[in-house]
Amino acid sequence: MNSVVNLSIAGKSPVGEISFIDLKAQQQRIRPAIEKRLNKVLDHGRYIAGPEIDELEEQLAERTGATTVIACASGTAALIIPLLARGVGPGDAVFAPAFTYNATANAILLAGATPVFVDIDPNTFNIDPADLERRIAAVRAEGKLKPRAVIPVDLFGSPADYRTITAIAAREELFLLSDGAQSFGGELDGQEVGALAPATASSFFPGKALGAYGDAGAIFSRNSLDKERWASIRWHGTDETRKESVRVGFNGRMDSFQAAVLLEKLSIFDEERAARRRIAAEYDARLSEVAKPQAHIAGAQSGCAYYSLCVDNRDQMVARLKKLGIPTAIYYTTPLHLMPAFADYAPVNGLPVTEQTASEIFSLPMHPYLTPDQVDFICEAVVESAAPAD
Ligand SMILES: Cc1ncc(COP(=O)(O)O)c(C=O)c1O
Structure with a gap:
């Protein structure tokens, strides 16, 4: 997208x-306020891990009802990090629609797992839960891959059928990671995207409904699942000293300028x-x-x-x-x-x-x-x- x-x-x-x-x-409307926030970053000079990151994570958690938010470099990073944190990898089947942006499948393959494409509902254009069940059964029957995760995509901003998919994921013991790259601001049963699944990846690419002035994303969890691991993988797999590597990770961080822009855009x-x-x-x-x-x-x-x-x-x-x-x-x-x-x-x-x-x-x-x-x-x-x- x-x-x-x-x-x-x-x-x-x-x-x-x-x-x-x-x-x-939009920029004309809020430019002076954005400039003020960007100037603050220039003044404090903490271009990485500045106070804007904590403030943004807190505000995103508050507005979505998620208990944990980890700001990261992009929507793609926000998809890969939770898969790595759960140990999803070689030999694992990850179910996802094929009617989505390529990043959904790239994330699965970069984690080392195998995408199993699922058809969509003709009216919502989102993953079809009935076809998901059929494809899980087929993978089990074939016996080559282990069903491990499902990634519904909230296409164009519309939440997938989380009621049904949550039940399927629980029954089949699948990790449910929502690709909410397009759906920040979407709601289901009065709950905001970010609190609809154990883990949700969001993108703040400039053209999204909430967009930065560069690449940015965030991972949301409604129950603090994997919080420490997500933060560690985002920072090269280090522990809290940020020096000792305790797992494999990469540079998945958001920078302070992007957080400053997002904070201002959140206000409108x-x-x-x-x-x-x-x-x-x-x-x-x-x-x-x-x-x-x-x-x-x-x-x-x-x-x-x-x-x-x-x-x-x-x-x-x-x-x-x-x-x-x-x-x-x-x-x-x-x-x-x-x-x-x-x-x-x-x-x-x-x-x-x-x-x-x-x-x-x-x-x-x-x-x-x-x-x-x-x-x-x-x-x-x-x-x-x-x-x-x-
Ligand atoms: C459905 C979907 N998933 C993932 C992504 C990846 O987000 P990003 O470009 O921020 O890495 C996008 C971006 O457009 C997307 O539309």
Whole structure:
């Protein structure tokens, strides 16, 4: 989901320039406060492990209800660290969807384990618990790999079906690691992402709903699982002296500048999330007749990082919208099992729902600074573009 191109695509339309994601408008709003925080880092000079890191971890824990938060270098680091801490590695099967960003599978393979791809639900686009059960049973029957972990992805910000997956993980004795890289601000049954699974990895890549000005991420735990190990692996596997290596680790730290930016952005996050949700609700209401917007499981609210929908004439629709000055993006044209790096792990019969969804899906502009006129213009354009070409 890290497309540098997409952060800058914007189109000229009769309702002004429409950005797919607008980081400029947000920066204009909070720039003096961000500069103040960055200047503080320049003054104290603790570029690594400055006081901003502790403050950010505390604030993230408080707002999500997680008991432990470990700030780290990226969403990828936040996925790898919990796998290493649990000793997930060679000979272990880790179940994950193939309809996700490549980092999910990279993390599994970098830990030395084997990804087992699971199909998605056609409406939520998230991992299908029924297919998860089938694939766990198949791995057990084959007897070559040991089922060890499951990584549901909260695609576009919408929480996966944690109620069902938690029960499956408990029964099958799997480590449940949520890939919440896209879902900071999502909720399920009134609980925030970060407290929905024993471990959650989040990304603060600039284009995410909560984004830094560089790479950053965090690991959340709702029960302090592996807290010391996570902190140690993040710092080259050292003990509290930060000198003696007690396990294998790497440089998985977040720097103080990124924490400073995130602290300031957190102060407007609720307001921005409400604006995103208002826009998503309007898209839902006006586009459901002509398209299939992402559905959310009962009790879930998306963090609305991205707004994605399926249509029969996707490529034609995207071309028409582009002509009208409406930027779009396609997440994901190619599911992971069809990419060269992961082809060895492609299921024999493919992943039918994943492949069908990849051919129909696209994302509309989504950010809190879209004006009502722009949202109106986008909705009208989608409805008109849904009509077959003359
Ligand atoms: C689903 C998913 N997982 C993991 C990542 C990795 O996050 P990062 O780029 O911060 O390493 C991303 C980033 O886009 C993502 O979308």
